[in-house]
Amino acid sequence: MLxxxxxxxxxxxxxxxxxxxxxxxxxxxELSMFLYKAAKTAFTMGFDDSExxxxxxxxxxxxxxxxxxxxxxxxxxxxxxxxxxxxxIFISGKTGRGTLYGVYSFLExxxxxxxxxxxxxxxxxxxxxxxxxxxxxxQIPPFEYxxxxxxxxxxxxxxxxxxxxxxxxxxxxxxxxxxxxxxGFVHTFYSIVPPDKYFAEHPEYFSLVNGKRTSDHAxxxxxxxxxxxxxxxxxxxxxxxxxxxxxxxxxxNDWYNPCGCDNCRKIDEEEGSHAGTLLRFVNAVADxxxxxxxxxxxxxxxxxxxxACPKITKPRExxxxxxxxxxxxxxxxxxxxxxxxALEDFGRKHTITDDFDEWAKVSKRLYVWDYxxxxxxxxxxxxxxxxxxxNINFFVEHNVAGLFEQGCGDTINSDxxxxxxxxxxxxxWNPALDLDKLIDEFLYYYYxxxxxxVWQYINLFAxxxxxxxICVGTFAYPDNPVYSEDxxxxxxxxxxxxxxxxxxxxxxxxxxxxIFALGIEYTRxxxxxxxxxxxxxxxxxxxxxxxxxxTHIREWSVLNLFENQPERxxxxxx
Numbered sequence: 001m002l003x004x005x006x007x008x009x010x011x012x013x014x015x016x017x018x019x020x021x022x023x024x025x026x027x028x029x030e031l032s033m034f035l036y037k038a039a040k041t042a043f044t045m046g047f048d049d050s051e052x053x054x055x056x057x058x059x060x061x062x063x064x065x066x067x068x069x070x071x072x073x074x075x076x077x078x079x080x081x082x083x084x085x086x087x088x089i090f091i092s093g094k095t096g097r098g099t100l101y102g103v104y105s106f107l108e109x110x111x112x113x114x115x116x117x118x119x120x121x122x123x124x125x126x127x128x129x130x131x132x133x134x135x136x137x138x139q140i141p142p143f144e145y146x147x148x149x150x151x152x153x154x155x156x157x158x159x160x161x162x163x164x165x166x167x168x169x170x171x172x173x174x175x176x177x178x179x180x181x182x183x184g185f186v187h188t189f190y191s192i193v194p195p196d197k198y199f200a201e202h203p204e205y206f207s208l209v210n211g212k213r214t215s216d217h218a219x220x221x222x223x224x225x226x227x228x229x230x231x232x233x234x235x236x237x238x239x240x241x242x243x244x245x246x247x248x249x250x251x252x253n254d255w256y257n258p259c260g261c262d263n264c265r266k267i268d269e270e271e272g273s274h275a276g277t278l279l280r281f282v283n284a285v286a287d288x289x290x291x292x293x294x295x296x297x298x299x300x301x302x303x304x305x306x307x308a309c310p311k312i313t314k315p316r317e318x319x320x321x322x323x324x325x326x327x328x329x330x331x332x333x334x335x336x337x338x339x340x341x342a343l344e345d346f347g348r349k350h351t352i353t354d355d356f357d358e359w360a361k362v363s364k365r366l367y368v369w370d371y372x373x374x375x376x377x378x379x380x381x382x383x384x385x386x387x388x389x390x391n392i393n394f395f396v397e398h399n400v401a402g403l404f405e406q407g408c409g410d411t412i413n414s415d416x417x418x419x420x421x422x423x424x425x426x427x428x429w430n431p432a433l434d435l436d437k438l439i440d441e442f443l444y445y446y447y448x449x450x451x452x453x454v455w456q457y458i459n460l461f462a463x464x465x466x467x468x469x470i471c472v473g474t475f476a477y478p479d480n481p482v483y484s485e486d487x488x489x490x491x492x493x494x495x496x497x498x499x500x501x502x503x504x505x506x507x508x509x510x511x512x513x514x515i516f517a518l519g520i521e522y523t524r525x526x527x528x529x530x531x532x533x534x535x536x537x538x539x540x541x542x543x544x545x546x547x548x549x550x551t552h553i554r555e556w557s558v559l560n561l562f563e564n565q566p567e568r569x570x571x572x573x574x
Contacts, residue, residue, distance in 0.1 A: 001130040002055075002087060004110075005041040012089075015058045018047040023096030024060040026175040027103045031057065034107050037123045055087040060099045065090060071138075078166065079140035082106055084133060097177025101164050105139060115162040116445045117418040118152050120508060139430070143395075145180050145247075145367065145402030146428045149409040150421040163425035168247075169409065183238045184249035186301065186322075186369075189220045192234045192250065193227060202226070207259040217255045222277040223263035231281070232288045239293055247297040247320065250282050256305055271310035272348050278306050279313045279321075286316045294318075299367070302359060308345050309358035315365070320402065322367040323359055328352050330371065331383050331465035331472035331482070333390035360398040367402035368395050371474040372424065375555040378414040379522035379545075381491070383461035383472055383482060385416065385423070389435040392427045403428060411552040411559075413515045413545075416458075418446065447516070448509035450498035454516060457494045460487065478526050491520050515548055 004012060014028050032043045048062035058064045061072065071081065072094050080093035080102030091102040107113040110131045114122035147167020153160055160170040161177070168182040184191055195215035198205050205227050207218035220227050235248055258264070258274045268276045278300060286298040296318065302309070303324040315321050328334055328341040334352055341352035350358075359366055370391065374382045395403060405424050408414035422442045426433055439458070443451035461482060465472060470482045495517045502513050525541055528534075545559055553559045 002084065002089075002133055004129040004131055005035070005039050005043075006128040008039075008041050010041050010043055012043060012055045012057055013053070014043050014045045015048055015050075015056045015062060015064060016045065017060055017062045018049045020047075020060070021096050022173075022175045023100050023177040027059050027091075027096070027100040030100070031059070031103045031107065034113050034123065035111060035129070038111050038113065039126050039129050055089075057089045057091065059091050059103065060096065061092060064088075065092065075138070076140050077144065078164070079138065080105070081139075082135055082137040084131075084135045089131070089135070095177065097166070100161060100177050102139075104162050104164065105137075109137075114441070114445055115159065116422060116442060118156040118159045118412075120446065121162075122445050141429045142431060143401060143403045143428055145404075146425070147180070147404045148407060148421050148424050148428075149405065150373075150407035150414075150417045151409055151412045152418045152421045153425070154409060155412070163421070164429050165425055167404065178244075180247055181242075181244045182247050182249060182299070183242065183245045184251075186249050186251055187254045188249045188251050189253045192231050193220055205230075207257050208261040208264075209257045209259075214257070217253070218257045219252055219259055221259045221261055221264060222281040223259075223261070223267065228281060228284055231285050235285055235289060235298070239289065239296060246295060247299050249299045250285055251299065251301045251322075252278065252303065252306060258305055269346060271312055272346050273306065273308035273310045274345065275302060275306040275308060276310040276313060279310055279315060279319075282319055283313065283316050286319045290316070290318050297365065301369070302355065303369070305345070307343060307352075307355050308348065308350050309355060309362065314362040317364045319363075320365040320367045321359055321363045322369050322402075322404070323355060324369040325352060326369075326371060326474065328371075328473070329471040330387065330474055331470060333387045333394065335390065335394050337471065356394070356398045360400075363399075365401050366399060367404065368400050369404050369406065370395075372405050372420055373407045373414060373417075374472075374474060374476050376475045376477060377522070377526070378408045378411065378550075378552060378554055379518050380415060380476065380478060380526075381457075381461050381483075381519045381523065382415050382476070383465045385420065385439070385458055386435075386462040386466075388420070388423055389427055389431065389433075392424070393431050396431050408552075410555070412549050413518075414550075415519050416516075418512075419443070446509075446512050447498070448502055448505040450501040450505075450509075450513050450516075453494055453498040453501060454513075457491055457498070457516075460490055460494065478523050483523060483527075488520065488523060492524075495520050511548075518545065518548075518550075 014032060016024050016028050028045055035043055048064050075094040077095055078098050078101060080098040082102055083090045091106055093099040093102055111129055112124040116122055146165050148165055153165055154169040157171045157176055160172055166179045168180050172179040193205055199215040203213035205221055205224055206213055206215045238245055238248055264277045268274050282298055282300045289296060297320050299320040299322060301322050329337045343350055374380050407420055408417050419442050423438050426438050443454050447454050464482050464487055472480055472482060498513050502509050542559060551559055
């Protein structure tokens with residue numbers, strides 16, 4: 001073993017390039033800080049043009065390395081290598097962000113640091129840190145784009161970087177290695193061609209629905225040449241004004257009503273999908289920028305009425321297709337349950353697995369928009385934790401290059417939000433990890449002596465949906481069969497046991513258990529709200545949620561106190 005430090009002493013220096021960038025410097029600072037916190041040992045820093053005086057931890061591309069063992073060209077943008085050579089340790093990525101991720105992996109794997117949640121990092125207190133003499137560890141994530149839309153992740157850029165998330169919603173800066181910078185992100189048709197600006201004089205730019213041009217919850221006429229030119233200009237204007245943008249959304253609005261004019265209808269019928277007109281339009285926009293902006297991606301959706309892959313047209317290499325799973329069951333793996341994922345277009349029936357199979361054949365850059373929370377009831381126990389790994393591996397099998405997991409992004413402390421953020425981030429980086437071990441690890445550090453009881457609670461709901469083949473979608477209500485009186489009674493007893501188990505734990509552990517307990521309290525309160533409404537009970541619950549930082553009870557619904565009973569009741573769901 002190599003002795004990194006012992007009893008406050010080390011023979012190692014941290015070396016970075018003399019012409020370091022912000023992210024490499026930050027990687028050195030993070031490494032030094034966490035090693036000091038764990039072993040109370042100060043590691044000095046030096047530059048690669050200095051004389052070598054002892055053992056070194058070398059970060060990034062420096063004069064110290066040899067290409068024969070730092071195979072940087074084999075790494076993708078976020079990949080890294082950790083390698084020992086003699087007594088020296090090299091941590092390097094193809095980019096500074098890769099180097100930073102390598103530092104976090106080194107801290108986790110060799111110093112015992114656990115980046116558990118935004119409000120808790122486990123740092124062991126040790127006298128000595130030793131590492132193997134021979135390390136040759138190359139890590140390359142399967143997804144180039146990794147985004148988890150949980151407030152627990154996106155609200156804290158340092159934690160996002162430590163969990164190796166590079167999506168657009170987090171406030172990641174240059175020191176974190178930057179991120180994917182979206183323009184528009186999604187549902188951009190009305191940003192591209194605003195109805196207030198164009199509809200009065202050019203109704204032909206918008207959907208023909210039931211024989212009439214409309215801008216009321218409509219889409220665009222994608223065969224209109226003027227609309228295409230407006231879209232091309234829109235994209236170029238963004239790129240000229242925002243040089244950091246590397247992906248632009250040209251995507252349908254968040255409703256139906258595609259254009260039914262003769263030209264659009266003809267193409268969609270030929271293609272067997274409304275994605276036909278959409279993809280031809282998006283391809284033309286992508287073609288218009290590929291020479292001047294070769295690294296920019298045009299992003300669009302395969303969503304609801306465009307989910308089916310067209311028969312003829314294929315996406316360009318600089319087009320990302322974001323396939324959405326919104327219709328699906330999430331209590332069973334996508335691979336084995338198509339009950340809520342079946343659609344029919346132009347007489348063509350297709351399941352979500354059909355669509356993945358078809359898009360994977362033709363798309364060079366297939367992204368996924370997946371759903372991992374209950375958007376109607378953020379606190380309702382959502383039995384999907386057991387299938388997270390299956391679905392991520394399903395995406396890997398279909399050559400998915402980017403993954404957006406939409407959780408509860410507008411508030412902290414939704415149903416197991418911190419656990420899902422942890423598990424998903426780990427699996428996004430390495431889908432082969434053991435799911436049970438990941439959950440075990442999180443529960444141990446996050447819930448203290450209640451960890452095994454919380455495990456029983458999670459398994460209670462998982463076993464119920466599996467044994468009785470109950471489907472739970474992303475818009476589930478407490479009247480779903482999984483929330484039977486028998487299950488709620490069992491869950492309530494487990495919550496009581498969890499609270500008792502942490503009576504003598506520290507305040508943070510108790511706080512985490514109190515958040516966990518909200519799920520059953522919410523479900524009970526919702527179920528009794530019509531039969532026996534109690535405004536004081538509801539007010540008390542809302543105050544408790546507010547004290548825990550919860551701002552939303554469901555998507556788009558701000559948690560607040562109201563003076564009259566109907567509005568209080570409305571806070572607990574539609």
